[in-house]
Structure formats: structure tokens, C-alpha cells
Amino acid sequence: MSGMREWYESKVAEVLIDQATLQRRVVELGEQITADYEGLPLTVVVVMQGALFFAADLVRAVDAPLKMIPIQASSYHGGKASRGSVVLSGIDDFSLSDLVDRHVVLVDDVLDTGRTLRRLIDYFTCEIQVASIGVAVLLRKPTRREAGFEVDLRYCGFDVADEFVVGYGLDYQGEYRNLPFIAVLNQEVTK
Ligand code: 5GP
Numbered sequence: 001m002s003g004m005r006e007w008y009e010s011k012v013a014e015v016l017i018d019q020a021t022l023q024r025r026v027v028e029l030g031e032q033i034t035a036d037y038e039g040l041p042l043t044v045v046v047v048m049q050g051a052l053f054f055a056a057d058l059v060r061a062v063d064a065p066l067k068m069i070p071i072q073a074s075s076y077h078g079g080k081a082s083r084g085s086v087v088l089s090g091i092d093d094f095s096l097s098d099l100v101d102r103h104v105v106l107v108d109d110v111l112d113t114g115r116t117l118r119r120l121i122d123y124f125t126c127e128i129q130v131a132s133i134g135v136a137v138l139l140r141k142p143t144r145r146e147a148g149f150e151v152d153l154r155y156c157g158f159d160v161a162d163e164f165v166v167g168y169g170l171d172y173q174g175e176y177r178n179l180p181f182i183a184v185l186n187q188e189v190t191k
């Protein structure tokens, strides 16, 4: 563990949410989901990769049978026409047909502008006849929601300021996902 500690101490400016606080809150959210979906067929859809750790802990805090499937969502900011559009992939036909008439909880890491989750919600409600859809995010950024991309959150872990954060599954250029807490990086790392 000492190699890890030295490595992150040189990169991390501030620990925003420590490991124990994360675990406590995730257990609370799991208990809420257990109560809300009692007796209903539940599928947890995990937005990869960032929500992987959150979802893994969350489903283990749900005391009920459920199914779990991954989905990928990528934003494209290239050409003007496609600016901010979100492309979905990684979900196979079998998983899709298996979602019909099931209650879906979509799990993502961060709600920022709302574009990613809005795209996913529209997809699951318009293109598949799911029974219901609820959204769980670990972190909500309060300032950057865009008009037309409102998202109704059923489960929210923490409100954070509009800063770039890493850890507990969240990355910067592929690194830092295995930090057991949510942190802000030193400015030298991200500049
Ligand atoms: P939105 O579509 O709501 O603008 O963007 C949400 C996505 O942007 C999240 O699912 C996440 O992948 C990424 N994101 C937003 N803020 C952060 C952050 O502070 N750190 C990391 N690592 N990813 C972020």
C-alpha cells in the first residue's frame, strides 16, 4: 500500500469524500433501492467505465434479486452538428430484449450537463418498453445543467462543486480509478 500512498500523495490536492463516507452513503442508497423495488423485476444498467465501482458496491447493498448489465456512453464534441451528442454502445440484443417490462435503475458516476443521462433515459423509455426508469448517480455537479437535458434523479450520492474529480472509478486519462476516495488532483497533473 505504501507505493500507492506515495504515488497519490504527490498527485492529489484534496480528498473530497473519504472511503468511509462513500461506503456509508452507498449503503443508504442500496437500502432505498431495496425498499422502492420490493417484489419488482429490477435490472441495474451501469454506465461504464466510471460508474463501475459505485455500481459494484451499490448492488451489493441491495437486498433483493436483480440483473445487472453494462452500457457504454461516449460524447462526441468534434463537428458542429454532432457537438455534445452521446453515442451508446456495448449492449447486445439479448440484454435489450430482456429489459422489456423490467424496472430499470440507471447508474452513472457524475451528473454534469445532463447530456449523457438524458440520452440514456430517452433511449430506454422510447426504444425499449421498460416498466419504469430511475436514475442513480454518485455525484451531482450543481452548476452546469443544460436546457433540454434535465434529469430527474431518484438516488444521488453527493453534491459536489464544479471541479474535476477522480477516484472510486473516476479517471483522468485512464488513471486514478483505483483511489478508494473521491479527490481533486493537483493543478500540475491536469494542466
Ligand atoms: P454530462 O453528460 O452530464 O455532461 O457528463 C457526465 C459525464 O462526464 C460523466 O458520466 C463522466 O463520465 C464525465 N465527468 C463529468 N465530470 C467529471 C469529473 O469531475 N471527473 C471525471 N473523471 N469524469 C467526469
Ligand code: MG
Residues within 6 Å of the ligand: 047, 048, 049, 050, 108, 109, 110, 116
Ligand atoms: Mg460517464
